Amino acid sequence: MQDIIGTGVRRHHDNLLQVFRSYYQLTKPRIILLLLMTTIAGMVLASHGRVDPVLALATVAGGAMAAASANTINCLYDCDIDYIMERTRSRPIPSGRVQPRDAALFAASLAIASFTLLATFANLLAALLAMSGIVFYVLIYTHFLKRHSTQNIVVGGAAGAIPPLVGWAAVTGDLGWAPWVVFAIIFFWTPPHFWALAMMIRDDYAAVGVPMLPVIEGDEDTARQIWLYTLLLLPLTLLLVYPLHVSGAIYGATAIALGAIFARKAWQLLADPHDREKARSLFKYSISYLMLLCVAIALDCLPLSQHVTSTIAENLPQWLGAIGPM
Structure with missing residues (x-):
């Protein structure tokens, strides 16, 4: 049985699949998918389309865990207002399906795993950039800006813009x-x-x-x-x-x-x-x-x-000449 202080809501999971689903929902997976698209874009640009598969897998996994950690902390921090808002009331913490303590441990574990994976298979710069994304999203956006400034989204947007830097750094080691x-x-x-x-x-x-x-x-x-x-x-x-x-x-x-x-x-x-x-x-x-x-x-x-566009560019004058004045 799980209890959320301040909401008076109690819920329990009936099976392991429901537990997994609740923690999965904490990570806001739809947001992560979009962030990973930008990470991959950064890797592809840096490698000119020739990304090492092992590096790509490690970077995507590490980036996903970093984003999941930040989103989980965001859910933890905002559980009071999430309980009030109709759109977010069914999230795992305000609904009582996950305890705040367990969510905090889950977020910390994800952050540690992300840093370790990126530092091991990519490089320290990529790992530090991923951690900076967590810190900026949680500390700058969620804590300082979200409830205090109309410019919360503008400044906070920097956190969501970090993944392509992670992708590029993972390939090149610099920016x-x-x-x-x-x-x-x-x-x-x-x-x-x-x-x-x-x-x-x-x-x-x-x-x-x-x-x-x-x-x-x-x-x-x-x-x-x-x-x-x-x-x-x-x-x-x-x-x-x-x-x-x-x-x-x-x-x-x-x-x-x-x-x-x-x-x-x-x-x-x-x-x-x-x-x-x-x-x-x-x-x-x-x-x-x-x-x-x-x-x-x-x-x-x-x-x-690149081959197709190069071929078109090289032959375009000749093709235009062939269909010129009859």
Whole structure:
């Protein structure tokens, strides 16, 4: 039998599978999947599409455990407001299925395992970057910013932007301009993504006193901020093509197409900021946007893709000449 102090809720698990499911839910696996996509993008960029399988597996596993540790601590820290909010009341800690002490031990074990795995199979820089992500997310975002500043998401977004640095460092042992550009892409992607969600569930945040931008400044100002960050985001995505030249035509075309859709949805929300369906549409698309952008980075780095684009570039003048004036 498990008890959560302050909620008066008691729950128990009927079998081992339910225990596993509860701890799995503590890690917020859907968030981890997105973070791992950016980690892989960083590795693929650094290795030019030739990632060592053992290194890739170790880095992905270590990154997943670091993210899981941070998310578990976040659940532990926020269990009081999670119990009040309808959307989060069924999470393992506020629902009484996992004790805070057990969640803390679980998070610590994940962090230790992550550091050990990355330091052993990758390098110390990758391990330290992963740990910095945990510290920044828990200490800076969750503790200092989330309940005290409307800019919580903006500054806190740096924590979610660290995984591509981990991926790049795992391959190279250092950091260059390219991973920092990917970092910046995720950093500027975060406010439109989370503020769109905050607009959808503004009443929940207001009920627990979390000063999300829509709660404090209103939907109109939030929509303007989303539009501004979207405009800043889109040019950043093209820096990988020029002047860095680490990505090519496949990625560039994909970034432009995805960015145009992103801008259109942000503009629609700006035109009607009180429409929560438009906020929902932008929020859902933002997830697909980042995942597809990472897929485009990976595809563009594959040797076959590079060969195809190189062949097209070399033969394009000849093909255009052949279909010229008849």
